[in-house]
Amino acid sequence: MTVQIAGVASTEFGEHPDSSTRELFTDAALEALEDASLSVHDIEELYAGNFIGDLTDDQAHVGAMLADYIGAREAASMRTESACASASSAARSGAQAIAAGDADVALVGGVEMMHASGLGEVTDALANAADNEYENEAGLTFPGIYALMAQAYMREFDADQEDLAAVAVKNYENGTTNPIAQRLEETDVENVLDSPPVATPLNLQDCCPITDGASAAVLVSAAYAEEHGLETTVSFEGSGQSSDSLALQDRPDLARTRAAERAADQAYDSAGISPDDVDVVELHDCFTIAEILAIESLGFFERGEGARGAVEGETAVDGRIPVNTSGGLLAKGHPVGATGVAQLVEITKQLEGRHPNQVDDPTVGLTHTVGGSGASCVVNVLRAGGE
Amino acid sequence: MQQWFIDFAERIDDGDPIYLACEECGTTALPPRSVCPECGTRTFEERSLSETATVTASTTIFSSIPAYADETPYTVVVATFDEGVRLTGQLRDADSVEPGETVTVDAEERDDGWLVTFSPTG
Ligand SMILES: [Zn+2]
Numbered sequence A: 001m002t003v004q005i006a007g008v009a010s011t012e013f014g015e016h017p018d019s020s021t022r023e024l025f026t027d028a029a030l031e032a033l034e035d036a037s038l039s040v041h042d043i044e045e046l047y048a049g050n051f052i053g054d055l056t057d058d059q060a061h062v063g064a065m066l067a068d069y070i071g072a073r074e075a076a077s078m079r080t081e082s083a084c085a086s087a088s089s090a091a092r093s094g095a096q097a098i099a100a101g102d103a104d105v106a107l108v109g110g111v112e113m114m115h116a117s118g119l120g121e122v123t124d125a126l127a128n129a130a131d132n133e134y135e136n137e138a139g140l141t142f143p144g145i146y147a148l149m150a151q152a153y154m155r156e157f158d159a160d161q162e163d164l165a166a167v168a169v170k171n172y173e174n175g176t177t178n179p180i181a182q183r184l185e186e187t188d189v190e191n192v193l194d195s196p197p198v199a200t201p202l203n204l205q206d207c208c209p210i211t212d213g214a215s216a217a218v219l220v221s222a223a224y225a226e227e228h229g230l231e232t233t234v235s236f237e238g239s240g241q242s243s244d245s246l247a248l249q250d251r252p253d254l255a256r257t258r259a260a261e262r263a264a265d266q267a268y269d270s271a272g273i274s275p276d277d278v279d280v281v282e283l284h285d286c287f288t289i290a291e292i293l294a295i296e297s298l299g300f301f302e303r304g305e306g307a308r309g310a311v312e313g314e315t316a317v318d319g320r321i322p323v324n325t326s327g328g329l330l331a332k333g334h335p336v337g338a339t340g341v342a343q344l345v346e347i348t349k350q351l352e353g354r355h356p357n358q359v360d361d362p363t364v365g366l367t368h369t370v371g372g373s374g375a376s377c378v379v380n381v382l383r384a385g386g387e
Numbered sequence B: 001m002q003q004w005f006i007d008f009a010e011r012i013d014d015g016d017p018i019y020l021a022c023e024e025c026g027t028t029a030l031p032p033r034s035v036c037p038e039c040g041t042r043t044f045e046e047r048s049l050s051e052t053a054t055v056t057a058s059t060t061i062f063s064s065i066p067a068y069a070d071e072t073p074y075t076v077v078v079a080t081f082d083e084g085v086r087l088t089g090q091l092r093d094a095d096s097v098e099p100g101e102t103v104t105v106d107a108e109e110r111d112d113g114w115l116v117t118f119s120p121t122g
Helices: A023-034 A062-070 A085-101 A121-127 A142-157 A160-176 A188-194 A220-225 A258-271 A288-297 A338-353 B004-011 B065-070
Strands: A003-010 A045-049 A076-080 A105-112 A198-199 A213-221 A234-243 A280-283 A364-371 A375-386 B018-022 B043-046 B052-061 B073-079 B087-092 B102-110 B113-120
Touching: A003 A023, A003 A085, A003 A220, A023 A062, A023 A105, A023 A121, A023 A213, A045 A062, A045 A085, A045 A338, A062 B065, A076 A085, A076 A188, A085 A142, A085 A213, A085 A234, A085 A338, A085 A375, A105 A338, A121 A142, A121 A198, A121 B065, A142 A198, A142 B052, A142 B073, A160 A188, A160 A258, A160 A288, A188 A220, A198 B052, A213 A220, A213 A338, A234 A258, A258 A288, A258 A375, A280 A288, A280 A338, A288 A364, A338 A364, A338 A375, B004 B102, B004 B113, B052 B087, B073 B102, B087 B102
Parallel strands: A045 A076, A045 A105, A280 A364, B087 B113
Antiparallel strands: A003 A213, A003 A234, A105 A213, A234 A375, A364 A375, B018 B043, B052 B073, B052 B102, B073 B087, B102 B113
């Protein structure tokens, strides 16, 4: 592939009461462009993820709005929406446009403002990623859906709540040293188990927080980078995306995310690598159980073995396969429509050797982003080395 | 709430629940699906669904969406019917159930639509 990453940026994640969807995205976009040494007028295509803005802001047509407000009115623009995987779809779309030769410069990103709405309203909006009739109308929340997956997993593989809690302990610790992270305090297994129940067996500290945030990345063709003397040190190496049943009830195994398995296979194929080649990972830990399912789907652990990843330190910053060195969604935060590119920003920093929780000399990094309970999954692969 | 779900729930309420079976490959599904996800044909036929199912998983929800905020905690169950289809509903007549328990399906009419429910059998 000939797609290079020229610049990346994320805003601080947390609460931005004095900002808005269009303002916060502008902050990330302009910082990414500055990082790339390019201007808004260089952007040919803009793809931006945004999931619940229709409901929280009463605003659709978000692609054009963001292009307008960052000052790129001449660019082709589109909002991508695949629930919490929206921004990864944006990154994939931008990379595809460049790989196909249709564009030389694409700005990809995402934004979500979740704090301005009440918790009930946000929970309701997020539930729109599930099957409205079969799941939401039954009172099933998102934590509830992952709780069902957790119960099925724990029962099938004899895992327990302590195994889930170990994921939160690891990611909270990583978050304490990430300057953009929302949660800045460590936790321990007892604290996770003692935190209030949300949907059994998941407690509050098994769940990611509600987050305002925006992320952006500037993708360019290798030819453009060379022609304009851009210093690119990371390439967008491959991508995969797949789907599954919208409702959890329509899957033969509740504790298995097949869209992620298919997206990973496709991404590994397109990048010409295997799971063993991956040095650092940002994946979709919206709930502790989600990280366990993800490291199995991505091929880093056999099915049923993922529960020991955090417990035995294999997924730690200095472990065999470092996972969520940013703090992940659990600690960094989860501005739903921005998360996929937020992950890409973190992996780019790892591959450039400038991450606050730097792993030892990584070459290949990967992002994994899930929409809904797994009805969408996008896996993107990055590699150190410009062209 | 979509009309197809109202129709589906009313059949449960009438004691005459239905499911779909693919005439080509036997795959089972729930309405309003028309294309078989396994073989790709459009040959689903409506069949009668049993009224009991086995609990596959359940969760007790403490933090809810606005429609159910006044009813927490409540338990949501995914149950599997002998015919192969699974259905999600709220638990009635018990505080909790274990995977493997047998439950009976029913439906309740609410202000804003229909709710599928399960109760322990026996
Ligand atoms: Zn069929």
